[in-house]
Amino acid sequence: MGGLKVIFKKELSDHFTSYRFLIIFSLIWMVSLLITYMVGTSIRDELSGVTKPKYVFLLLFMSSGGFFSFIQFVAFFGPLIGVILGFDLINREKNEGTLSRVLAQPIYRDAVINGKFLAGVVTISIMMTSIVLVISGLGLKVVGVVPGIDEILRIVIYLVISIVYISFWLGIAILFSILFRSVTTSALASLAAWIFFTFFVPLGAGIAAKSFVPPGEADKTEIILKQLSIQRSVSLISPVSLYSEASSTIIDPTKKTTRAYVLMGPFEKLSIERFSGPLPISQSLLIVIPYIISIVAITTICFAVSYTVFLRQEIRSL
Amino acid sequence: MSVAVIETQNLTKQYGPQKAVDNVTFNVYEGEIFGLLGPNGAGKTTIILMLLGLTEPTSGRARVLGVDPTRDAIKVKGMIGYMPENVGFYNDMNAIQSLKFIGELNGIPKDILQERIESALKTVGLDQDAKKKIGAYSRGMRQRLAIAELLIKEPKVAFLDEPTLGLDPDATSRVIELIETLRKEKNMTIVLCSHYLEMVQKLCNRVAIMIKGKMVAQGEIEKLAREKFGIGQEEYTLEEIYMRYFMEA
Ligand SMILES: Nc1ncnc2c1ncn2[C@@H]1O[C@H](COP(=O)(O)OP(=O)(O)OP(=O)(O)O)[C@@H](O)[C@H]1O
Ligand SMILES: [Mg+2]
Numbered sequence: 066m067g068g069l070k071v072i073f074k075k076e077l078s079d080h081f082t083s084y085r086f087l088i089i090f091s092l093i094w095m096v097s098l099l100i101t102y103m104v105g106t107s108i109r110d111e112l113s114g115v116t117k118p119k120y121v122f123l124l125l126f127m128s129s130g131g132f133f134s135f136i137q138f139v140a141f142f143g144p145l146i147g148v149i150l151g152f153d154l155i156n157r158e159k160n161e162g163t164l165s166r167v168l169a170q171p172i173y174r175d176a177v178i179n180g181k182f183l184a185g186v187v188t189i190s191i192m193m194t195s196i197v198l199v200i201s202g203l204g205l206k207v208v209g210v211v212p213g214i215d216e217i218l219r220i221v222i223y224l225v226i227s228i229v230y231i232s233f234w235l236g237i238a239i240l241f242s243i244l245f246r247s248v249t250t251s252a253l254a255s256l257a258a259w260i261f262f263t264f265f266v267p268l269g270a271g272i273a274a275k276s277f278v279p280p281g282e283a284d285k286t287e288i289i290l291k292q293l294s295i296q297r298s299v300s301l302i303s304p305v306s307l308y309s310e311a312s313s314t315i316i317d318p319t320k321k322t323t324r325a326y327v328l329m330g331p332f333e334k335l336s337i338e339r340f341s342g343p344l345p346i347s348q349s350l351l352i353v354i355p356y357i358i359s360i361v362a363i364t365t366i367c368f369a370v371s372y373t374v375f376l377r378q379e380i381r382s383l
Numbered sequence: 384m385s386v387a388v389i390e391t392q393n394l395t396k397q398y399g400p401q402k403a404v405d406n407v408t409f410n411v412y413e414g415e416i417f418g419l420l421g422p423n424g425a426g427k428t429t430i431i432l433m434l435l436g437l438t439e440p441t442s443g444r445a446r447v448l449g450v451d452p453t454r455d456a457i458k459v460k461g462m463i464g465y466m467p468e469n470v471g472f473y474n475d476m477n478a479i480q481s482l483k484f485i486g487e488l489n490g491i492p493k494d495i496l497q498e499r500i501e502s503a504l505k506t507v508g509l510d511q512d513a514k515k516k517i518g519a520y521s522r523g524m525r526q527r528l529a530i531a532e533l534l535i536k537e538p539k540v541a542f543l544d545e546p547t548l549g550l551d552p553d554a555t556s557r558v559i560e561l562i563e564t565l566r567k568e569k570n571m572t573i574v575l576c577s578h579y580l581e582m583v584q585k586l587c588n589r590v591a592i593m594i595k596g597k598m599v600a601q602g603e604i605e606k607l608a609r610e611k612f613g614i615g616q617e618e619y620t621l622e623e624i625y626m627r628y629f630m631e632a
Contacts, residue, residue, distance in 0.1 A: 071487040082475075162471025169435055170488040171461035380437040381398075381429075 068172025072180030080150065080188040089149055090192060093142065094199070100135050101200045104128050105207030112208075120318050120343060122212040123219060125204040127316045135200065136316060139193075139227055140309045141263065147234025148255040150188060154181045155242040155375065156251055165380065178239070178375045182368060185235045190228050197224050215318075215346050222315050222350070229360050230308040234259070236367035243375050262303040270299035304363055311356035318343035386413040388540055388572045389434060394443035396429050403429045405596035406443070411540075416566055416573040418583040420625060421593030427576040428468060430593075431542045434574075435465055448539060461489065464538035464571070468545040470529045474518030478509050478528055481517060486535050496535070503534035507561060523554030530561045534569070541565060544576045555582070562586060584621040592625060594632040 080086050104125055112121065126135045133141075155178070158164040168174060197220060205211065212220070237258055241251040274296035300306040344352075389411035396404040404426040411417045419427045432438040434447055436456025445452055452459040472481055479500060486496040504510040507527040512520070517528065526546060533541050543562065547555045559582055565571045577583050583590060584604060591601035600607055604624070605617040611627045612619050 067490050068488055071484065075484060158471075161474070162467065162469050163473055164471075165437070165467050166465075166471055166485075167488065168437060169460055169463075169465040169467070170485060171457045171490070172488055173457065379398075380432055 068170070068176035069180050069183075072167075072172070072176055073184050076154075076181050076184030077187060080184060085149060086188070089146055093138075093146070093192070093196060096138060096142075097135060097196050097200055098203065100133070100138065101125055101203045102207065104134070105204050108208050119213075120216060121208065121210050122201075122204060122216045123316050123318070125200060125208070126220070126223065127313065136223075136309070136312050139230075140305055140312065143227065143231045143308075144234040144259045144263070144305070146189065146192070147185075147231045147236075148238045148252070148259060150185050151181075151235040151238030151242065152252045152255045153242055153248045154185070154239055156246055156248055157242075159246065160248070168380070174376055175372065178243075178372055182232075182236065182239060182371075185239075186228070186232045189231045189235065193224060193227050193231070218346055219315055219318070219349070223312055226308065226311050226315065226353075226357060226360065229357075229364055230304065230312075233304055233360065233364040233367060236364055236371060240367060240371040240374070243371055243378070262305050266303035267300050267306065270296045273299050301359075304360065307356050307359055307363075311353045311360065314353045314356075315349055318346075318349060387411065388413050388448055389574070390444075390446045391430075391434075392444040394430065394433060394445055395441045396426070396433060396438070397441040402596045404433070404440075407593070407596075407598045409591055409598060409601050411572060411574060413572055414566070414570065415589060416562070416575055416587045418587035418590035419574055419576045419593065420578075420580070420583065420590055420621075422629065424595075425593040426596045427593055428544055431465070431544060431574070431576070435460060435463060435542070462539050464533040464536050464541035466526075466529045466533065466541070466543045466546055468548060468576075470525060472517040472520075472525060472528065475516055477516055478504060478513045478531070481528065482531060482535050485532050489536055491535070499535045499537075500531075503531040506534060506564065507531045508557070521554075523550050523557070526550060526554070526558055527561065530558070530565070533565060533571070537569060538571065540572045540574070542574045542576075545578070546575070547577065547579050547582060555579070559586065580621045580625055590621070592628050594629065599628050599632055 108124055238255045241254040245251040274292040387410040392408050394407045421427055433440045434452055436452035436459050439453055447459050448462055450459050482500045504513050507530050547558050589603050592599050604621055607624050608617045608619040
């Protein structure tokens, strides 16, 4: 137990004093502030004179003020945060010979990997929480509405999902840093995983869905629906899609069910969503719970694999 | 010189088809500096790793201060100091931070640790450079810092794997002095692996020679000289004795 605490402390201070952390932290700060400012001012301008609708505060996170929303930004860029924090955590220590020195002290081997993962998760949490707080603060000032309890709860849940999501990528990066001796290789492997899940899986899902459609029958509604449902299920093997679905559902109270996309056309969906009332938070939560469980599960699996591989590795290959 | 601090019996380590350590039996006694010799790849480091509980023996038995390193690695690692070949440090720490980190991993209370760090840095002559980043240290300074780590931990037994590798003559003699300090002032039992036989001869009374995983000789240096060159030939240097064993193997 003592070993874990010492390692955790060291890793945490390593993160917070590294240039790498500083650069990535300022980068997301800049982008987030920019998005918030743009979204905030456009909300304010559009809503000046009219009574503010419910949930206007959440728009800060979900509407894309020009290019992309904060949610989209985190879905896309969050993996990079995890990867950058984790891709060399183990192999760098192997290469510099510090790992065998540390492991020769009276600590369990798992203290090292647990300490590193935990420190990474805490770093991610601090980073994300501070950003969400700043966005809320800035939004408060620019838009001039105070969020209700419901909105705050939604934001908190969103924050938790985001932290788990980025931690998943941290886990992937740590796994590669255990599997590959070279720091460059582990970095590339992590990036490849990111590109694969962000770009290839959605693309592949589309292709897979199309290949199910017999030629000549392409415009039967039934088939189109089937196609969409296939595309959706396939793309959900990607943590990126899982996260996007979960976070947009929890932040957007008007998003009824993630199945809505499949069951009706986009315009139909839009009109129905706008006219029927927003969901209470408990209902939104009910919809996203399976997604949250999936994200937590893949993160746990990923860490468990790293843990097992690391503990079984022969010390000479460390 | 009678209490065995380290005992091994038929210790064997197999990496795939290759036996890195093959049926090795030897003892190290309290208060001695025991030299573990052998060409590259002979299995010296592998023996140390098994005694530390960092890797499991394929077969055979080992006891360090009466404890089985395979069963209770944590206990053994708490009692043993280890200076690996090519010691690695966190380059952006300074000497004090590095020693503090190791002290904390060993659960040494804060106030005691503070004192030990100060005196250890003085002993190894790094008190002037204590606030410098280790990344800026010379090889000799790093080796001395590694010895300071042993002073902090105050183990009963220390394994030194190639402590003078790549050091200039001056740095080497400083390290040799420090190794003697460890034994005399801290009463450590030391296992020393080295290719620098002159130093081994100066420091050690008993040595063991390993070749391709097998321990081909062990005992007092004079005894080995008698065995290879005949009675009355004890003045042969360790180098000559070693080469004899090496050629024969
Ligand atoms: N992880 C491993 N997998 C396979 N073989 C290994 C592994 N680690 C070491 N070996 C082999 O074990 C043998 C003993 O190596 P060891 O490092 O113990 O030798 P050594 O006596 O310390 O050599 P040196 O003087 O070069 O430090 C070598 O032949 C080496 O190739
Ligand atoms: Mg060696």
